[in-house]
Amino acid sequence: MAKGNPEVTLNILYRGPVERGHNWQDLFAHHLPQVKWHTWPNVKDKAEIDMLVCWIPPREYQQDYPNLKVIFSVGAGVDQLNIPSVPQHVQVVRMLDPGIQQGMTEFVQMSVLNIHRDTLAYVNMNQQSQWQQLPGVSTAKRRVGIMGLGNLGQAAAVGLQNLGFQVHGWSRNPKSVANMSCFHGNAQLQTFLQRSDILVCLLPLTDETRSILNQQTLSYLPQGASIINVGRGEHIVEQDLIDALNEQHLRYAILDVFAKEPLDTQHPFWQHPQIWVTPHVAAITQNDSAGQALLANVQRYLNNEAMAGLVNLSAGY
Structure with missing residues (x-):
């Protein structure tokens, strides 16, 4: 698998289930070693964070992570991110997981x-x-x-x-x-x-x-x-x-x-x-296939290519 641009270093902050986070961290370590993986709330320098992977972002993330560039939703929906509150310079990407x-x-x-x-x-x-x-x-x-x-x-x-x-x-x-x-x-x-x-x-x-x-x-x-x-x-x-x-x-x-x-x-x-x-079980994010989808999108970002699932902030989806 392509490694993206090895000269570019990205810092990803993950907020979600522990097992999924470990799986995805290992996936990125193998395929994109230039990506530094952080698990919320363990972040030494919040200004380093480029990307946020979450269902619901941390409170006051707009101010706490001043250099944030992309928010990846771990689900197909993005309304839980409160789209009107997302800074205009931040891209939002929904999960296009075949699972x-x-x-x-x-x-x-x-x-x-x-x-x-x-x-x-x-x-x-x-x-x-x-x-x-x-x-x-x-x-x-x-x-x-x-x-x-x-x-x-x-x-x-x-x-x-x-x-x-x-x-x-x-x-x-x-x-x-x-x-x-x-x-x-x-x-x-x-x-x-x-x-x-x-x-x-x-x-x-x-x-x-x-x-x-x-x-x-x-x-x-x-x-x-x-x-x-x-x-x-x-x-x-x-x-x-x-x-x-x-x-x-x-x-x-x-x-x-x-x-x-x-x-x-x-x-x-x-x-x-x-x-x-039924208790919100129609479509649950699958760790393996969703991890591959996230990895592919980060690779696209590193290669200056359009990411799959990019949200129109004005439309809200």
């Missing part, structure tokens, strides 16, 4: 199939010792809408197409995806939702997408539609979702992300018979 992509595709496929085959209803029947067969439809007649057509959204769409589902997508800005109808912007949101028997939310969290699934937009979904949220909890107005389920406008909701995590033990989502809660 995250594979995990998300698997979770979305699993969730869509569970809704498609009424698994949640049968689980509820099990608890009541109730024997009842529910009518079903073919995958070719089930329409799945993907909100968010980034790296994860497009991968999930392909995975669902491979299972035979009708898949279409929506994004804030125009996108073209092979073999899929794409909608964009507020003007086409209602049409997109009206065609979604199962809605998968994979949007980034921005001011424009916060609370995008509310009483009005949920009403656009077909009667008996279901929702899978693997974006961010703040995309959904919680009470509006509960109301849509209680009124039988929506059939199921599979929720992996929440406005406050961990989800409070008294939260109504836990006991709702039409909601399936």
Whole structure:
């Protein structure tokens, strides 16, 4: 593997799980020995730090690390970094980990199939010792809408197409995806939702997408539609979702992300018979593949090449 420019020395500060940090430190020591690896909070000279690798940065990092140039998110999302607070001269890079992509595709496929085959209803029947067969439809007649057509959204769409589902997508800005109808912007949101028997939310969290699934937009979904949220909890107005389920406008909701995590033990989502809660496990960063992705991006930086996953700070993703 290329060593990058051996004359350039970089200082990386890592903040995260210890085992992952050790793995990545060894990886960099082998492939990019000119990179000095620091583990937070053990930093002698904060002015030396060029790059920060973290999920949530240290408090007051803007002032404490005056020569910071890049923040690498260890996950696919970056909203937890509070993008408006990031200094304009600092580049932000989200994690494009094939392990995250594979995990998300698997979770979305699993969730869509569970809704498609009424698994949640049968689980509820099990608890009541109730024997009842529910009518079903073919995958070719089930329409799945993907909100968010980034790296994860497009991968999930392909995975669902491979299972035979009708898949279409929506994004804030125009996108073209092979073999899929794409909608964009507020003007086409209602049409997109009206065609979604199962809605998968994979949007980034921005001011424009916060609370995008509310009483009005949920009403656009077909009667008996279901929702899978693997974006961010703040995309959904919680009470509006509960109301849509209680009124039988929506059939199921599979929720992996929440406005406050961990989800409070008294939260109504836990006991709702039409909601399936999972603890933010749809796509977990894989140490090996994510380490390789991080290494490749640092090499690109050393070679003055564009880094993969670079975030537009103005757009927030």
